[in-house]
Amino acid sequence: MTASKLPGPPQDEDPLERTLEEGLRLTPLTNESYARIRSVVATEWRKTLRPPRWQRSLRWGALAAGLAAALIVAAVLLHPFANKPVLGIVSRAESGSPRVGTVVRAGEVFLAHGPALVELSSGGTLRIAGGTRLEVVGADQVTLQAGELYVDLPPAAPRTDTFAVRTPLGLVEHLGTQFDVAVSQDVRIRVREGRIRLRRGSATETAAAGTELIVPRTGPTAKHSIATHGPEWSWIEALEPAYSIENRTLSDFLQWAGRETGRRVGFADERAREIAGRTRLHGSISGMLPAEALETVFATTSLRYDFEDDVIRVSSGT
């Protein structure tokens, strides 16, 4: 065989070394195998983590709860922003800053040192890329000064009709949606679900799912079609909010997985739809990426799924 048929190291590498690497280095497992291993090992890893100290000392639980309540009241009364509207609370922070549990209020400047997830008090979530700086204008409005954030306001979330993101180049209002806004030299808006409205001076423009708007400092806004799934969205999937599958139907889980992966759910046959509607799930997908959760959950059912472009196609195999 000739070595040129194989993917290998740069051309200037010693051919002998390439011969040895090709002959000795194996890639024995598929991505699906690694996904299965990862989900099991990650579960084991989380089991080994020591719970926070306050969780370990149940006998101090009541006292701790009372003390915590008193501290919260004191903090609320003494905090300079105590009477300001609450945007939400930090529920994930990959870098540890801001801390998980931080309440984010109007008037504050939020600087994400790493990717962070904020659960909005009005329902829905903000996923914030590392290095992002935003100012909280109110409970339903932020000004994105630099960086990138992803707004997810599920249809079932309460009071989600007024959320807006201010940028240096316009105001982005959601019309029931998931969308991503990035501010650098230009402003880039990507709509994954639903629609958004961009107000720029006296002009307004709407964009539907699968659309990208590029707003330059000068000149007209450019509009493009984009995929609602794929590697460019992976940072968002890695910041998914906790989702409990316990006692939910497979159909509910599929809707969640569809929103998280930017795909619609399609049933190849009626039997698959019927089984998904009556199958109740148990266990946990905590810590898994959406694709890993799909793999893990479907391994426990008689159904199959495939990604067909922007559709998760579910079939019964009959």
Added chain:
Amino acid sequence: MSEGDRTLVERMLAGDQSAFDAFFVAYAPRVAAFVSRRSSLDRAGVEDMVQASLIKAIRNLESFRGEASLFTWLCTICRHELASLHRKMQRQPIHESADGDTAARDTLLELRVPSDNEPQNELELEAHRAAVAKALNSLPERYARVLEWKYGDGFSVEEIAAMLGLTPIAAQSLLARARKEFKGVWLREHA
């Protein structure tokens, strides 16, 4: 040995999800390759072995002191798991099976290339691997071992030096001699 390894482990022990992700991405494929070359396990068996080894590592993460590299430590765990599997299989009653699996079990811990039913290009790759394995088997054991570590498992020269109790310069020299020896055998067979 490596400050990076110790930091990574400390972050994992602190519950840092990104540290776990980095750990898995960096080491799961290397452990899988390590298992494949040291056993005749099929794909499902390799998956089970990688999973078992990583779970054991995770459960004992606090005992990682950083004297050896993280990968060396993982390989030690993996070797124990393979040996344990081998002992378990030896205790099973020997019987002839329709698929002729018994012979494979007896050579579990030998250097072998797993056989797959793959398309033509995969068969070519298998043939190449078999040829390399044959050439390695004709070398002194010490030479074959360091070449496997370097080019199969991806150990660094420093890691190999630590495993053999040598200085990095001595390990580099040993690797150079092993490569020269391999080259001679390879050219005799394939020139």
